[in-house]
Amino acid sequence: MASRRAIPELAPRKRPTQARAQRTYRAIVEAGARVLERHGYEALTTNRVAELAGVGIASLYEYFPNKHALTAEVVRHVLDGLLAELGASTQLITGAPPEDAMRAWLGAMYAAVAKRRAVVRVIVQEVPFLWAIPAVDQARALLLALARSTRDLDARARRAPPLSDATVYLLATMTGAAVLEAVLRPPADHTPDELITALAEVILRATGQPPAPRRAPPRRGPRTTGARRA
Amino acid sequence: MASRRAIPELAPRKRPTQARAQRTYRAIVEAGARVLERHGYEALTTNRVAELAGVGIASLYEYFPNKHALTAEVVRHVLDGLLAELGASTQLITGAPPEDAMRAWLGAMYAAVAKRRAVVRVIVQEVPFLWAIPAVDQARALLLALARSTRDLDARARRAPPLSDATVYLLATMTGAAVLEAVLRPPADHTPDELITALAEVILRATGQPPAPRRAPPRRGPRTTGARRA
DNA sequence: CCATAATCCGAGCAAACGCTCGGTTCTACT
């Protein structure tokens, strides 16, 4: 029982109070995100981030005790933006018929992730201690809670027995993974819209919804994504 | 358009021909896997791997042009073991009734990944250039092809129209993700068996199978996993 | 048996890394 992996300190050292300091702080975090997005986690060195942010290296260490804390804050920042956008989209679809709502929600999720494609890719595939960052767990818990409450509302509306917690957990997890996969490694032979439609269908069928006889021909689909191949 | 991320050289420098050299080669790759498993990607330094393998650092560079190529080979090695085990399990379930077959297959998948939990975790979450490794793409393609052929067989047997390619792609992707998730971040409030059962149910329902009225009480479930919490 | 090639080796180089030090500059408040 010799060497286990050490858990790094992830909390910021101190919060900026003056306006000038807040600008510095933001500049550092945003520079971090840019480096992550453009050059990957291995290139995320403290010197490089400070230089890109236009601040001295020592200023960076005023606010972050070490590189890991900086990384954690960058991740939190990106995640915040993503959840905010997702939350705004959620407002717009409450009350729609379930089938359209599902497609719209998935489309919003896809769009939000796609807009941050590069940085999200690096975060989920390269940051070694991603699951030790509190914000990540919180985001997961939030989405799971949302899924559960949707399940409850839906079950009550349809007067059907609700799905088990395990099933909801699975569906939420799988949906997130599918969207991530579709964005990060888009399969050559399916368009995003096709994938989202298929995904909505799978989820609805898995939750016991009627298989929904093919809907009317697309009168120009709701633009959820940019076009792929021409 | 200045600095893009360089694609590292991933192929081994040369293959060992003599028996002694083959032992050295294996020792290096296995030591790499051990370091990855026990200490993560950041600790995977060439000097450390060579030392653990019991060979000189220069011997390592006889066979691998750089650190990335070594990593790629380690990943290939682990993946090989996993696929081999999975292939063996597949033999055992051909011909079983579809519901049992699905559960058995998922159980086998879970068990194979769970056995390599630590190293798999590091590989999927930390190796920065994972998707540039040919073996990874090959493994994905293989599993997808398997899913497609199963779909075809099943559709013919049930005289039902086959699922679309997009749907099969989604189901295969999501299933893989769900198993990985269940192993790497096991939710506190669901046992693995519970998850596998729920997963099988979701897949069967999504593929249009009858919802299967609750089966007989478990006469001792096929042991697919170790027990969780006492 | 001997020449040729294959294999093995570790000291150490150049570069890059995370982070500290000792101090200057700016801001808030009396």
Add this chain to the structure above:
DNA sequence: AGTAGAACCGAGCGTTTGCTCGGATTATGG
């Protein structure tokens, strides 16, 4: 205006990294 403390700064330290060099050792096959 004066001062305490918040904010900022870059040279450079100690360490670690990936990798090379020049040569020693071992196997092959004629």
